[in-house]
Amino acid sequence: MAPPLRVFLQTTDPALHARLVDEAARAGWTVVADEGDADVVVRGSAAAATGPRANPGARAEAENAALVESLTPRELDVLGLLADGAGNRAIAERLGISDHTVKFHLSAIFGKLGVSTRTAAVRRAMRLGWIEA
Numbered sequence: 001m002a003p004p005l006r007v008f009l010q011t012t013d014p015a016l017h018a019r020l021v022d023e024a025a026r027a028g029w030t031v032v033a034d035e036g037d038a039d040v041v042v043r044g045s046a047a048a049a050t051g052p053r054a055n056p057g058a059r060a061e062a063e064n065a066a067l068v069e070s071l072t073p074r075e076l077d078v079l080g081l082l083a084d085g086a087g088n089r090a091i092a093e094r095l096g097i098s099d100h101t102v103k104f105h106l107s108a109i110f111g112k113l114g115v116s117t118r119t120a121a122v123r124r125a126m127r128l129g130w131i132e133a
Contacts, residue, residue, distance in 0.1 A: 004028050004030045005029050005030070005039050005077050005080065005095075006029070006030045006037060006038050006040070007029045007030070007031055007032065007038055007039065007040045007041075007042060008031070008032050008034070008035045008038035008040070008041045008042070009021065009024070009031060010035070010041065010042070010043045011043070023073045024073055027073030027074055027077065029073060029077070039080055040076060040077070040080030040130075041130065041131060042076060043128070043129040043130055071109065071112055072108075075108055075109050077095055078091055078095070078105040078106065078109060079109055079130070079131070080131060081094055081095070082106070082109075082118055082122060083122045083125065083126070083131045088102045088103065088106075106118070106121075109121055113125070
């Protein structure tokens with residue numbers, strides 16, 4: 001069995017952070033305290049836009065928080081390995097799942113991120129600050 005994925009969680013909302021820690025534990029992730037020790041970096045904020053005059057940064061943070069909440073821990077695992085350039089078979093082996101399950105997760109990720117390719121998914125995740133180059 002592959003070693004657990006190491007994840008660094010950076011959030012501005014304590015409740016969101018606690019929920020992500022719980023979900024990470026259920027997924028078998030190891031939450032690390034130092035970003036440099038992580039396989040995947042997840043950033044999120046519960047800040048929300050407050051109407052038409054809300055600043056663009058607040059809207060981006062709200063979009064980020066909504067998407068972090070909609071991706072499952074396993075989908076974030078797959079997304080992180082995808083960003084590392086892993087193919088379906090490598091992702092399956094690393095996570096101890098089937099190729100079919102990887103395809104299922106990729107389809108869900110694409111739908112939730114509103115993209116249709118692996119590259120677009122990684123770009124969107126990078127723009128949202130979930131993963132780094």
